[in-house]
Amino acid sequence: MTMSTAVPPAPPTTPTEPRVRPRPESHARGSLTAGYVAKLLLVALVDALGVYGIFAGSAHESWGIVGFLAFALLLVNLVYFVPSRRLVPAKYLVPGLLFLLVYQVFVVMYTGYTAFTNWGDGHNSTQADAVTAILSQNERRVDGSPSYGLSVVEKDGRLGFAVVAAGRTPQVGTATTPLADAPGATVADGVVTAVPGYSVLDFSSIVQRQQEITDLRVPVSTDPNAGSIRTTDGSVGYLYRSTYSYDASSGVLTGPEATYRADEKVGNFVAANGQKIEPGWKVGVGFKNFTDVLTDSSLRGPFISVLIWTFAFAILSVLLSFGLGLFLAITLNHPRVRGQRLYRSLLILPYAMPAFLSAVVWAGMFNQTFGFINTVLLRGASVPWLNDPWLAKAAVLLVNLWLGFPYMFLICTGALQSIPADAIEAAKIDGASGLRIFRSITLPLLLVSTAPLLISSFAFNFNNFNIIYLLTQGGPRDLTAGVNVGSTDILISFVYKLAFQGVNRQYGLACAISILIFLIVASVSAATFRKTRALEELN
Incomplete structure (x- = not known):
């Protein structure tokens, strides 16, 4: 006979309401927490700066700046003080968006506008100001x-x-x-x-x-x-x-000798015989700045020589630094090499130092009279490292190699770790030589991960203004050229000299060449990225 225990019936259950998490109170509703006070102070500071900018812009009749600042202040206060969940993402996006508009969009648009004007010395104001200047000068x-x-x-x-x-x-x-x-x-x-x-x-x-x-x-x-x-x-x-x-x-x-009429095409008062009187005023000139680069004899020669050297400098800088970095990475990646960590730490020291400081130090070392290289290493020689065109170019490449190879060494060291060891072992078993393994396996697989970085390195060196300006300042100067240009000038330093150095600063022409630089770099990068797609099949 089986004994069974009676189970008491379960007590009736009553449905319970689901627990609702209390909705956090928005700082915008006025709770005086530390976060709200900090936000209030920061926005108040932004408002104060914005209002000051509005008054300053109004005093100079810069209504575009006034309108943008008013819109920005309204947007900031709306986003940070109106209690709405829909505005939460905007709190993170608005600061970056405003900085993007000021430092990128505005700069690009203003550069594009200036490229189609004759803005520069002698053409930097209005016709009324030009008349006043001409009359006062005489x-x-x-x-x-x-x-x-x-x-x-x-x-x-x-x-x-x-x-x-x-x-x-x-x-x-x-x-x-x-x-x-x-x-x-x-x-x-x-x-x-x-x-x-x-x-x-x-x-x-x-x-x-x-x-x-x-x-x-x-x-x-x-x-x-x-x-x-x-x-x-x-x-x-x-x-x-x-x-x-x-x-x-x-x-x-x-005037005392001639009569001049206002010519809006060139922004000058021009006499019947074509003589211009300075100063002029700023006018739109269409594509003249772009065509002058190739049609003006005083610009065409220097521009072409600078363009060739810019390509040579960028390509050689990438190839030399990548070659040296890859060689050192492969060497230190060998299992028989002892002290790998120490050697790798020492090799990245140039990368750890500020590039501008290294360039200034190298400029002193290359000094013809007191430099360390001539006085110590060459025992009192007087080699004009920075005064001879070809030696100056070699010095620039050497210093850029010193600054660039640690970066290439790092990325090559990391890329080598991703290459499967089985593929290399199989090639060795098949009797492939070390050179054949490097050419057919190591290098192609290495380029799969490093090709985008090489393209970015080319774009960086194409516009590497710091190394040129700090080491040689673009010199030695080419005295045969009709403009201020040196033997080691690249396009970006050439643009800098056109805009900010010399007695005839040409902002419009400099902006036009800046646009050409962008188009060149973008075209080369796009074409190179298309070529690198073929490497993806190796994976």
Whole structure:
């Protein structure tokens, strides 16, 4: 007989409500936590900088900057203070997006715009400014003109003149503000001693700023033909008028020897015989900057030679550094080599040092008179390492090899570890030599992982401005060229010299060549990436 135990019935269950996790309170709702206070302070700082930028942009009538800053401030405050889950991703994206717009999109668009203008020395402002500059550069004192009692005044760091003419109200003006009546001015002994809103300079201040005062011209009126007031001693002013006259209705500038008409195609006043008068003004020139690179004889030769050297420098830098790095990686990867970690640590030391510091040190070592290489290694030789065109190019390649091979050594060492040892062992069993194994197995498999890095290294060296500027500054200079260019200049340093060095800086032309550099690097990189796809089949 089987004994069974009675199981008591289970108590009735009542459905329980699912537990709901409390929704975290948004900082935007005003809870004074440490995170909210930190966010409030950071956004307040951003708002303060933005408002300051808006006022500064308004003062310079840069309405595009004003509009962007207003939009950015509105967006930042909306994203960080409106309580909405949909805006959570924007909190992480907006800062990067704004920096992208400022430092990438704006720079690219402005470079593209400038490339189609004649912006540069002599063409950096408006036609009205050009007229004012031409008239002021050719001003002469008007014969028989009366003298004015003059005081030098200052407002917001800008100098001006306060003048008194017989029987007239005192007037005050600056270089950018024509003379205007100053009824509240105080006059004593025929000179102005006080002007509301201005400070009158004393004799010692006039002596200290004498050159600045003698160079100052204050327009008589808004009409550029009316002339200006100038002084030679800071106490007496005279009326100066230009030997040129300008007719705004016809756009004609009349000089002592010729008549010039405004030509909007070139941004200059041009005479009937083709003579231009400087300065001009900024205008759009279409593709002229791009065509000048190949059609202007003073640019074509230097540009082609610089382009050839740029390709040679980039290709040789990649090949030499990759070759040396690969050789050292294979050598130290051999199992019989002892102290591998020590040797590898020593070989990456050049990579650990700042590149700009290494370049400056090498420049000192290559000094012809006091450099370590000539005085110590070559025992007092006088080899012009940086003064001879070919030796300078060799020095640049040597220094770039020193800076670049540790990187190649690292990536080759890592890539060698991914090559299957079975494939190499099978090749050895089949009787393949070491050279055949390297050529047919090691190198192809190595290029599968390193080819993209080699392409990026080529693009980097194609625009390696630092090594050129810090080591040779592009020199030695080619005196036969019509522009400022040196034997070791690459395209990017050539562009830098066109834009920021010399007496004739050409921003438009420099931007056009910058666009050409981008197109060249992009084309070479795209073509090379297409070729590297064939290596993927080796996997």
